Amino acid sequence: MTEASSAGYSRHRPCRASDVAHWDLQTEVAIVGFGAAGASAAIEAANAGAKVTLFEATSGHGGTSALSGGEIYMGGNGGTPIQRSAGFTDSSDDLYEYLRMAGGPDADAAKCRLYADHSLAHFEWLVAQGVVYKNSFIPTRVVEPFTDDCLIWSGSEEAWPFCESAKPCPRGHTPQWMGLGGGKYLMDVLAKRVADLEVDVRFDARAVALIVDASHCVVGLVIRSEGRDQFVRAMKGVILCAGGFIMNRHLVQQHAPHLARANTPIGTVDDGSGIQLGQSVGAHAIHMNEGFVTLPWYPPESLIKGIFINEQGQRFINEDCYHGRTAQMILQQRGTRFYVLADQETYGEPEFGEFAKIGIGAAGDSWQEIEKELELPAGALMATVELYNRHAANGEDPLFRKGAKWLKPLNKPPFVALDCRIDYCTYFTFTLGGLETLPSGEVLDASREPIAGLYAAGRTTSGLPRWGAGYSSGMSLADATFFGRQAGLNAAQQRV
Numbered sequence: 001m002t003e004a005s006s007a008g009y010s011r012h013r014p015c016r017a018s019d020v021a022h023w024d025l026q027t028e029v030a031i032v033g034f035g036a037a038g039a040s041a042a043i044e045a046a047n048a049g050a051k052v053t054l055f056e057a058t059s060g061h062g063g064t065s066a067l068s069g070g071e072i073y074m075g076g077n078g079g080t081p082i083q084r085s086a087g088f089t090d091s092s093d094d095l096y097e098y099l100r101m102a103g104g105p106d107a108d109a110a111k112c113r114l115y116a117d118h119s120l121a122h123f124e125w126l127v128a129q130g131v132v133y134k135n136s137f138i139p140t141r142v143v144e145p146f147t148d149d150c151l152i153w154s155g156s157e158e159a160w161p162f163c164e165s166a167k168p169c170p171r172g173h174t175p176q177w178m179g180l181g182g183g184k185y186l187m188d189v190l191a192k193r194v195a196d197l198e199v200d201v202r203f204d205a206r207a208v209a210l211i212v213d214a215s216h217c218v219v220g221l222v223i224r225s226e227g228r229d230q231f232v233r234a235m236k237g238v239i240l241c242a243g244g245f246i247m248n249r250h251l252v253q254q255h256a257p258h259l260a261r262a263n264t265p266i267g268t269v270d271d272g273s274g275i276q277l278g279q280s281v282g283a284h285a286i287h288m289n290e291g292f293v294t295l296p297w298y299p300p301e302s303l304i305k306g307i308f309i310n311e312q313g314q315r316f317i318n319e320d321c322y323h324g325r326t327a328q329m330i331l332q333q334r335g336t337r338f339y340v341l342a343d344q345e346t347y348g349e350p351e352f353g354e355f356a357k358i359g360i361g362a363a364g365d366s367w368q369e370i371e372k373e374l375e376l377p378a379g380a381l382m383a384t385v386e387l388y389n390r391h392a393a394n395g396e397d398p399l400f401r402k403g404a405k406w407l408k409p410l411n412k413p414p415f416v417a418l419d420c421r422i423d424y425c426t427y428f429t430f431t432l433g434g435l436e437t438l439p440s441g442e443v444l445d446a447s448r449e450p451i452a453g454l455y456a457a458g459r460t461t462s463g464l465p466r467w468g469a470g471y472s473s474g475m476s477l478a479d480a481t482f483f484g485r486q487a488g489l490n491a492a493q494q495r496v
Contacts, residue, residue, distance in 0.1 A: 009209040009222045009229060011276045017213045017220070023233040027053040027200065029491045030221055030234035032207045032274060033241035035063025037458025037480035039190035041239045041441075041488030043129065046197040050236060050492035054199055055223055057206040057242075057269050061191040062184065064243055064267050064430070064459070065477060069144040070182025071154060072481065073474035075171040077120040082151050083169065086137035090169040092116045098157065098166040102475070104467025106287065111464055114439045115482055122482050123173065130189045134176040141301040143323060143352065143473070148178045155472025159321040160401035172474045186477070210238065210277050210454070218281060218453035237453050237491035239441065241484060242274030243267060244431035244459035246291070255288035255433065258331055261422055262293045262429035270430070274460035278435045281454065282445045287462045288433035292471050293331050294324040295420055295427050296356050297340060300348035303418075305408045307388055311337035313371065313380030315388065318400035328469045330422055339374065340418040341367075341385065343410040350418070356426040361419030367410075370417050385410060430476075432468060434461040441487025455491050457484040 009015055029045045031038045034056035045052045056063075074080055075090035083090050096116035100107045115122075127133065137151040145152060154172025156162045177185040194201065204225060211220035211231065221232045245251040246265040251272045253260065275285055298304055304319050308326060310333055317329045319340075330338050339361055350358045362373040371381035389409035391398055397407060419425070435443050435456045442450040443461075457463070458480035465475040 011208060011273050012280050014210045014212045014281050015222050017211050020211060020231045022231065023220070024230040025053065026233040026235065027051050028234065028236040028496070029053070029239065029488065030232055031055065031239045031241060032221070032277070033063060033243060033458070033460070034061040034191070034201065035241060035243060035458060035480065036065035036187065036190065036477055037460070037484035038239070038241035039187065039194050040481045040484030041241060041457055042194050042199045043190070043197060044485040044488035045492040046199050048489055048492035052199045053232065054194065054201045055205040055207060055221070056201065056203050059203050062187045064270055065480065066184045066187040067266060067268070068183035068477060069174055069180060069473070070177060070186040071144065071172045071174045071474040071477065072126070073154065073171050073472055073478040074119045074123045074173050075169055076116045079169070080120060080123045080173065082133060082135050082137065082173065085135050086151055086170070088169050090171065091167070094167045094169065095119060095171070098162060099464060101162055101165060102155065102467065102470035102472060103464060104470050106466065108464070108466070111439050111483070115464060115478065118482070125485070126481070129193045131186060132176045133173055137170065140299065141304060142299050143296045144180055145174055146179055148176045150174055150176065154474050156321040156325055158403060160318055160403070172472070207242070207273065207277060210281055212281055215452070216281065218451065234453070235496045236494040237455055239487045239491055240274040240278055240435070240454070240456040240460045241458045242460050243270040244434065245272030245275060246270050246430045248272040252431070256291050256431060259291045259293065259429050259431070261331055262427035264426050264428045266428050266430045270459070274456065275434050278443055278454065278456060278460070281451055283443045283451060283454065284436045284446045284448070285434060286436045287466045290432040290466055290468050291429055292324055292432060292465070292468055293427055293429040294327045295330070295358070295425055296323055296352040297326070297350055297358060297418070297420060298323060299351045302346050302348045303340060303342060303350065304406050305346040306340045306342035306410065307384070309339050309341060309381060309384060311335040311376065313376040313384055315384055315399065318397065318402040320403045320406045322472055324471050325469055327427060330420070336421055336423040338420045338422065340420060341370070341410060341415070342418065343415050344412040346408060346410065347416050358425055359419050360416050362417040364415055365413045367415055370415055374417060431459065432462065432466050432471070434459060437461045437463070439483070439486060440490040441483060442490065455487040457487045
């Protein structure tokens with residue numbers, strides 16, 4: 001062991017290989033982070049014959065992936081067996097177009113295309129690793145199954161504007177796990193596969209710096225473990241899979257301060273360390289202002305027939321879109337008070353209501369009573385409801401193009417306003433910005449040139465999901481597992 005601990009290594013600047021007197025560990029592929037991206041990268045690299053060492057800062061596998069529902073967004077090539085069994089045919093072009101639209105103004109078309117073309121094969125890969133999917137479909141709109149069922153509508157597939165360009169199809173595939181939290185099951189399956197492949201896994205081992213040679217190629221890592229710094233030589237490459245930065249208040253304030261309005265960050269470590277390690281060697285971070293945010297205001301799906309209003313009493317979204325898209329629109333507006341309006345025929349107690357702290361903010365026998373109780377501008381709510389009801393009676397929504405199946409005049413008393421205040425209810429959030437990469441997983445610098453020896457995947461990158469307003473449940477794990485695989489395979493294939 002060298003006298004490394006006194007050198008003050010930092011994720012913000014690389015260590016020079018010429019300053020390393022002795023390598024404590026030599027491997028071919030070094031992976032930072034044991035979530036879904038890191039696990040998938042390790043599996044593919046090991047399957048390709050590479051010697052793989054995986055470093056995890058905590059004491060166990062899982063990361064933020066284990067906190068999820070385990071849902072993965074998949075389809076294309078005619079559809080997965082579960083989609084086809086449910087009567088759906090999903091073309092790769094429709095999947096591509098949806099992913100491209102969901103990716104926003106700067107969608108990565110190359111990644112969208114690669115994933116759309118190989119998503120069915122990715123489903124088969126997951127099954128081959130041991131992930132079990134029940135052949136079942138939930139036709140009603142849910143956030144996450146309370147049962148062990150699989151296929152759900154997990155995005156804005158049926159909503160405007162997405163439905164105009166891509167044929168709607170349910171693509172959220174949740175593993176067979178009874179109740180919420182299938183992400184832990186998914187990670188346990190992937191972790192077992194990592195163990196079966198005899199990947200060298202080091203827990204309680206934090207990456208504190210990258211190591212570069214004289215040509216600025218990344219050749220290794222400084223790892224802090226057991227109170228000392230260790231030098232790791234990675235002969236074929238380093239893969240950063242260390243999550244996003246939602247747990248780093250300074251970075252959130254610097255890059256995405258609006259996300260601080262959402263009061264419940266989703267993450268474990270997620271301190272931006274992977275992104276900062278990449279930046280220390282010139283990596284380009286993009287879309288650092290973007291993030292996912294949501295309030296689970298449905299099911300029951302009958303609430304989708306209600307309407308959202310802000311504190312000016314005005315509508316602002318087609319309510320049939322994905323719940324995260326609704327929350328994105330809330331986050332971008334001034335004010336803190338937002339409500340879902342429903343009548344006797346559309347109201348149902350939100351299934352996540354107690355968890356999300358969604359309650360009844362006002363009730364009455366007329367919308368005028370609701371307006372007065374909420375202390376909204378006089379006549380504003382009345383005008384909003386009157387306009388909505390008039391067009392809904394004809395199956396139309398000229399303002400926001402809500403789907404006809406969700407349109408119903410709100411005219412059956414009693415009436416309620418569900419309280420969705422952003423300073424009170426539970427709004428979940430995580431970041432979507434990160435390192436820019438090629439579909440191969442190679443990390444790019446500001447001139448879009450690959451940085452030799454450096455790869456990344458998962459929330460450390462800005463991948464398939466990079467626009468909060470287009471996010472769909474299952475996209476993060478789709479991105480992490482699929483592009484983690486690409487990074488692992490491409491690193492393993494490098495010549496030493």
